[in-house]
Amino acid sequence: MYVARVDSQILKSEEVHNLLDQYEEKFNERFIAFNYADFDRQGDKPAAQIYKETLQEALEKNTPYHIESKRCSFFDH
DSSP states (O other), rough: OOOOOHHHHHHHHHHHEEEEHHHHHHHHHHHOOTTTSOOOOOOTBHHHHHHHHHHHHHHHHOOOOOOOOOOOOOOOO
C-alpha cells in the first residue's frame, strides 16, 4: 500500500511507536494496522493523525479498540 508522506511521517514517529508499545503491553494485543479504509482523512487532518488519536483515546479510556476492518471488503484496481 502506498502511504502519503504526511501520513508516513506520523506513523513512523517515535510517539506512535511508543503508543503502539503501550497498547500492546496494556491489552496484550496489537492495535489494528493502519490503512486508509479504516482511517480516512477528516478535512485537513491526515488519516494517520486520526489513527494516532484513536490509539491515544483507547489508552486513555483503558478500553481496547476493536472494529471489523474494511481494508479487504472492496477492490480498487
